[in-house]
Each structure stands twice: as C-alpha cells, then as structure tokens.
Amino acid sequence: MSATVRPRAPFFTGPRATLTPRPPAATAGQRGSPAVDVRDFDFFYGSQQVLKHLSFTIERKSVTAIIGPSGCGKSTFLRSINRLNDLIPSARYQGDILVEGSSVYAPSTDVVGLRQRVGMVFQRPNPFPRSIFDNVAYGPGLNRLVPKRDLPDLVERCLRQAALWDEVKDRLDEPGTGLSGGQQQRLCIARALGNQPELLLMDEPCSALDPIATQKVEELIFELKREYTIIIVTHNMQQAARVSDYTGFFDRGELIEFDGTERIFTTPAHERTEAYITGRFG
Amino acid sequence: MTALSEPDAPTQPIPVASASLERASRGDQIFRGVLTLGAVTIPVLLGFLVFELWMGSRLAIDKFGLGFITESTWDPVAEVFGAFPLIFGTLLSSVVALAIAVPLSLGVAIYLVEFAPKSIRQPVAFLIGLLAAIPSVVYGLWGIFVLIPILRASVFPFLRDSLGFLPLFQGPIYGPSMLAAGIILAIMIMPYVMSVSREVLLAVPNTQREAALALGATRWEAVITTVVPYARSGIAGAVILGLGRALGETMAVTMLIGNRHEIAASLFAPGYTMAAAIANEFSEAVGDMHLSALAYVAFLLFVLTVLVNAGARLLIWRVARGSGAGSAAL
Ligand SMILES: Nc1ncnc2c1ncn2[C@@H]1O[C@H](COP(=O)(O)OP(=O)(O)O)[C@@H](O)[C@H]1O
Ligand SMILES: [Mg+2]
Numbered sequence: 001m002s003a004t005v006r007p008r009a010p011f012f013t014g015p016r017a018t019l020t021p022r023p024p025a026a027t028a029g030q031r032g033s034p035a036v037d038v039r040d041f042d043f044f045y046g047s048q049q050v051l052k053h054l055s056f057t058i059e060r061k062s063v064t065a066i067i068g069p070s071g072c073g074k075s076t077f078l079r080s081i082n083r084l085n086d087l088i089p090s091a092r093y094q095g096d097i098l099v100e101g102s103s104v105y106a107p108s109t110d111v112v113g114l115r116q117r118v119g120m121v122f123q124r125p126n127p128f129p130r131s132i133f134d135n136v137a138y139g140p141g142l143n144r145l146v147p148k149r150d151l152p153d154l155v156e157r158c159l160r161q162a163a164l165w166d167e168v169k170d171r172l173d174e175p176g177t178g179l180s181g182g183q184q185q186r187l188c189i190a191r192a193l194g195n196q197p198e199l200l201l202m203d204e205p206c207s208a209l210d211p212i213a214t215q216k217v218e219e220l221i222f223e224l225k226r227e228y229t230i231i232i233v234t235h236n237m238q239q240a241a242r243v244s245d246y247t248g249f250f251d252r253g254e255l256i257e258f259d260g261t262e263r264i265f266t267t268p269a270h271e272r273t274e275a276y277i278t279g280r281f282g
Numbered sequence: 283m284t285a286l287s288e289p290d291a292p293t294q295p296i297p298v299a300s301a302s303l304e305r306a307s308r309g310d311q312i313f314r315g316v317l318t319l320g321a322v323t324i325p326v327l328l329g330f331l332v333f334e335l336w337m338g339s340r341l342a343i344d345k346f347g348l349g350f351i352t353e354s355t356w357d358p359v360a361e362v363f364g365a366f367p368l369i370f371g372t373l374l375s376s377v378v379a380l381a382i383a384v385p386l387s388l389g390v391a392i393y394l395v396e397f398a399p400k401s402i403r404q405p406v407a408f409l410i411g412l413l414a415a416i417p418s419v420v421y422g423l424w425g426i427f428v429l430i431p432i433l434r435a436s437v438f439p440f441l442r443d444s445l446g447f448l449p450l451f452q453g454p455i456y457g458p459s460m461l462a463a464g465i466i467l468a469i470m471i472m473p474y475v476m477s478v479s480r481e482v483l484l485a486v487p488n489t490q491r492e493a494a495l496a497l498g499a500t501r502w503e504a505v506i507t508t509v510v511p512y513a514r515s516g517i518a519g520a521v522i523l524g525l526g527r528a529l530g531e532t533m534a535v536t537m538l539i540g541n542r543h544e545i546a547a548s549l550f551a552p553g554y555t556m557a558a559a560i561a562n563e564f565s566e567a568v569g570d571m572h573l574s575a576l577a578y579v580a581f582l583l584f585v586l587t588v589l590v591n592a593g594a595r596l597l598i599w600r601v602a603r604g605s606g607a608g609s610a611a612l
Contacts, residue, residue, distance in 0.1 A: 082496055084492060084495060084496060087492075087495070089400075112498050112499075112500055113498070115495065115496055115497065115498045116497070116498030119496070119497075120492075120496040122489055122492065122493065122496075124489060126487070126489040126490060126492075126493045127493075128490065128493065128494075128508060128511075128512070129511065129512055130511070138494075138497055138507070139497040139498060142497065142498060142499055142503060142507070143498050188493070191493075191497065192496075192497070194497075195497060195498060
C-alpha cells in the first residue's frame with residue numbers, strides 16, 4: 001500500500017566524509033556526517049523480497065533502534081551491513097550501503113576488513129569455548145591490529161568498556177563459556193570491541209537475558225554510544241525508548257517511519273507505527 | 283519403577299477392570315525382566331571372556347610371567363615365547379594408520395561440512411560410508427593384487443630416495459611390510475574417522491561460525507580457529523574409534539604385513555601384529571605351550587585395547603572441559 005517513506009532526516013546530511021580508514025574522534029563539524037548511509041537497498045532470498053528500497057542515514061555516535069514485527073527483515077538488514085548474508089547462497093541485493101563513507105557492496109570491497117570495522121552482537125550469547133582473554137583477543141589477534149605485547153592492555157580496555165572487567169579480572173584464563181548468560185553477552189560485546197569497530201550492530205542482544213542482565217547491557221549501550229555508533233534491533237518497546245536516539249520502524253521489509261525516538265513514541269506520523277507501538281498491531 | 287505400573291490414570295480416571303490392570307502390570311514385569319537380563323548378560327559375558335582368556339593362558343603366564351611382554355624370541359619348537367614384536371607391530375601399524383588416516387579424514391570432513399557444494403555433500407559422505415561395508419578380506423586381496431605392486435614399484439622407492447635419511451625409510455623393499463599394513467589400515471579406518479568427524483562438525487552451532495566471520499575471520503580462519511576447536515573432543519573421539527578398529531583388525535593386516543616375529547626400524551620391513559599372529563597360528567599350534575602363549579597374546583591384546591580406550595576417554599574428558607560440544611557424539 002504505502003510507498004517508501006523517506007525519513008525526514010532529523011540530522012544534518014552534509015557532504016559525506018571522504019573515505020579514511022579510521023576517522024579521528026568526532027569534532028563538531030564531523031558529528032553530523034552519517035555513519036551508515038543506506039541507498040535504495042533491496043534484498044532478496046531467492047525470489048522473496050525481504051527488504052524493499054530502504055533509504056535512510058544513521059548518525060555517527062548515536063543509538064538507533066530498529067523495531068518491527070517478527071519476520072519483517074530487521075535481522076536481514078543488520079546482516080546486510082556486515083555482509084553476513086553472503087553465506088546464504090540464494091541471497092541477492094540491489095542498491096548499496098555506505099559505512100563511514102565507503103561502500104559495503106562495491107566489488108572492490110574487502111569483506112574481511114569491513115567486518116572488522118563493523119562489530120556484531122548476536123541474539124544469543126555465543127562466546128568461543130576459549131579463555132575470557134582469548135575471546136576478546138580473538139579479533140585483534142586475527143587481524144594483527146596491535147602487537148602481541150599490547151594485547152593485554154587492549155583486552156583490559158575492552159572488558160572495562162563492556163563493564164565486565166571487575167567481574168573477570170582474576171580469572172581471565174577461565175573459559176568464557178563458564179560465565180553467566182548476562183556476563184557472556186557482555187563478553188561478546190567486549191569481543192566485538194576488540195576490533196575497535198566504527199559501528200556496532202546488536203541483534204536483540206537482551207532477548208535471552210534476565211531483567212537485571214538486560215539492565216546492565218542497556219546501561220552499557222548508553223556508555224558505549226559516546227564512542228561508537230550503535231544499531232540495535234529490539235522487540236522491547238521500552239528498551240527502544242530507553243536506549244535509543246533514533247528509531248526506525250520496519251514492516252514487511254519496508255521502512256515505515258524513521259525519526260527521533262521521542263517523536264516516534266509520542267507522535268508517530270504513521271498509523272501502522274502507532275498501532276505497533278501501542279500493541280494494536282494486526 | 284512404580285511409575286511404570288501407574289499409567290497417566292490420575293488425570294483421566296478410566297474405569298478399568300482390575301484383571302486388565304493386573305495383566306498390564308504383569309506385562310511390565312516381564313518386559314522389565316527381559317531387559318534386565320539383557321543388561322546383565324553383557325557384563326557377565328565379558329567377565330566370562332576374561333576368565334577364559336586367563337585360564338587358557340595360565341600355562342604361559344606361569345612359565346614366562348611378565349617377561350613375555352618384553353621378550354622377542356618366538357620359537358614353537360623350543361617352546362620359548364615372547365610377544366614384544368607382536369605388541370610393537372600392533373602399536374606401530376596402528377600409529378602409521380592413524381598418521382595417514384586422521385589428517386585425510388579430517389580434511390575430507392571439513393571439506394564436506396564447510397566448503398563442498400551442497401549437491402555433493404551427501405553423495406560423497408554416503409560413498410565413504412560404503413567403504414566401511416567392504417569385508418576385511420576383500421581389502422586384503424586388493425592390497426595384495428593392487429596396493430603392494432604399486433607400493434613396491436613406485437611409492438617405496440620414492441620414499442627411500444626422498445626420505446631415506448630417516449631409519450624409517452631404509453633397507454630392502456619386499457612389498458609386504460609394516461607400511462603396507464599401515465596404509466591398508468588407514469583406508470579401512472578412514473570411513474569411521476570421517477563420518478564421526480563429520481557428524482561432530484555438523485553439530486557445531488552456526489552461531490560460532492558467524493561469530494568468527496563477524497570478527498573479520500575468513501571462512502578458512504573461522505574453520506581452523508573456531509569450528510575445529512569447538513569440536514575437538516568429538517574429533518578426539520573419532521580418532522579413538524579409528525584406533526580401536528586398527529588395533530584389532532586382523533585379516534587384511536595378516537595378508538599384508540609379512541608375518542615375521544621381528545622388530546625393525548624400517549617401515550619397509552615385514553612385521554606382525556597380535557591379532558594376525560593369533561589368527562595365523564592358532565589352527566597350526568600343536569603344543570599346549572604354543573596355544574597357551576597365543577591365549578596370553580589375546581589376553582594382552584584385550585588389556586591393551588582396554589587401556590587405550592580408557593586413556594583416550596580420560597584424554598577426551600580433559601580436553602572436553604571448556605570445549606563446547608562433542609562428547610555427546612561418543
Ligand atoms: N536464510 C534464509 N533463507 C530464506 N529466507 C530467510 C532466511 N533468513 C530469513 N529469511 C526470511 O526473511 C524474512 C525476514 O527475516 P529476518 O530478517 O530474520 O526477520 P526479523 O529479524 O525481523 O524477525 C523472514 O520472512 C524469513 O523467513
Ligand atoms: Mg531477527
């Protein structure tokens with residue numbers, strides 16, 4: 001029924017940052033340039049179109065929540081940004097996504113390098129069956145981001161950023177799989193931070209956690225946005241309202257509405273959005 | 283067990299004649315009795331087997347004692363027996379087999395699970411599984427008529443020329459040899475090691491692969507650093523399964539190993555295994571002492587396999603701590 005709704009960009013969309021490997025800490029001028037720029041992106045599994053002409057931008061160092069009913073393509077969208085969908089043989093796409101100004105789908109794109117710049121946290125905690133230290137050191141060790149002797153410092157920093165350091169500092173050599181579910185998820189966040197990514201994708205990171213662990217992760221997201229751009233998929237409206245600056249509502253593969261979170265939750269422009277948020281969704 | 287004789291009656295009380303209730307519970311009792319009998323039979327049989335082996339080898343045990351294990355003479359005429367060459371040959375042929383079969387099977391399993399096109403995964407796995415159905419004696423014949431001529435004509439000379447500085451690859455080339463037996467054993471245990479490894483790799487959750495890929499690992503790095511370590515205890519189980527089969531395999535080995543009670547450093551030299559010696563000499567043994575010595579060998583083979591399995595299980599258990607999965611596949 002409805003055509004694509006162009007988001008009323010609530011933020012500055014000036015000239016795009018030129019492609020630099022790792023932009024310096026945001027200065028006032030850069031703050032508004034988009035971290036992610038989705039350009040008329042379509043995605044198909046075989047003949048089934050799962051994402052339909054998505055076009056919107058995501059501001060740097062903000063938290064963007066993606067909400068929408070099950071099966072509307074939220075996970076597929078996230079996995080399109082780090083090209084994790086490449087593994088599925090029937091996957092096809094059109095259009096492009098730019099991360100920090102560089103194309104995700106250009107033929108020349110180095111997918112491994114892209115995935116290292118874009119961290120991902122999954123729905124269920126999936127630590128490796130290795131020590132806590134090795135979990136966090138996995139990315140930087142693999143990608144040789146830092147000399148080996150600097151790894152302990154990096155691991156400590158990431159674990160601190162993930163608010164896990166105090167709980168595990170005395171047992172870094174114990175298996176990460178022995179932690180509680182909430183700790184495991186924070187370990188996975190620390191592991192993603194190990195690569196010093198520019199963008200952090202979180203696919204329902206709290207759906208397998210109890211309320212207290214959820215609260216910890218939410219506080220963590222609030223802290224992390226000072227340094228990272230975060231896109232979080234969530235089924236929990238309160239969570240979206242609590243942690244995000246912007247919210248995008250997906251339905252059947254379309255972006256119905258994208259706006260500041262407060263706006264979406266108080267005066268949504270679209271009735272489907274309102275119906276979904278208030279739980280009257282059919 | 284009372285639970286068995288009390289069906290879900292409480293939720294839906296159906297009036298049943300007491301006779302039929304009784305019949306049901308009697309049926310349960312018979313069923314239980316049969317199963318218990320079955321479960322008890324196996325340990326009893328095992329105990330009986332050990333007892334028989336022990337009794338059969340009493341003569342040799344009394345005469346040679348534990349020296350039997352370290353002694354190398356095997357002289358049925360003088361009635362002097364020592365099993366060291368047999369133990370040595372059993373272990374060495376199995377080690378050679380594992381050294382060849384494990385990397386190959388693991389490589390095939392990884393390829394089939396992670397890299398092969400969808401359409402060939404099942405057929406190839408099925409064909410390799412078929413190898414397990416070929417009778418041992420057929421492998422032996424194939425070894426004599428196909429494998430040994432090839433080994434003698436090209437493989438052995440090539441190994442001697444390129445790796446001849448190692449004592450393993452020196453000396454005269456006959457054909458029937460420790461290496462030939464090891465190779466045939468490798469082919470025979472490959473289907474087992476491959477199928478179990480494949481099952482174990484298939485059981486590694488996709489979230490592990492995705493985690494590695496999302497951190498910037500290539501497909502290959504994800505397999506080596508994540509999938510295989512996750513499955514390591516199960517893979518160890520696959521290797522032990524292969525080892526167990528290699529230790530006890532008799533027919534094909536007898537046909538290819540050369541059957542000499544000797545110890546040689548070279549893999550080109552003939553040797554003997556415990557299982558092969560028992561099979562070969564049992565029907566021809568005349569003296570009681572010879573028979574008893576063979577029973578002693580059988581007893582030792584039994585002890586060896588039990589030790590290997592127990593040690594392997596201990597190893598798996600230690601490796602499995604901190605590993606994600608795999609022990610379930612054992
Ligand atoms: N690997 C796949 N192959 C084919 N279809 C898929 C695959 N993954 C997801 N889909 C389909 O794509 C649609 C969107 O799925 P997904 O992105 O997981 O939704 P969400 O995360 O919003 O619940 C669903 O209809 C789902 O059935
Ligand atoms: Mg999803």
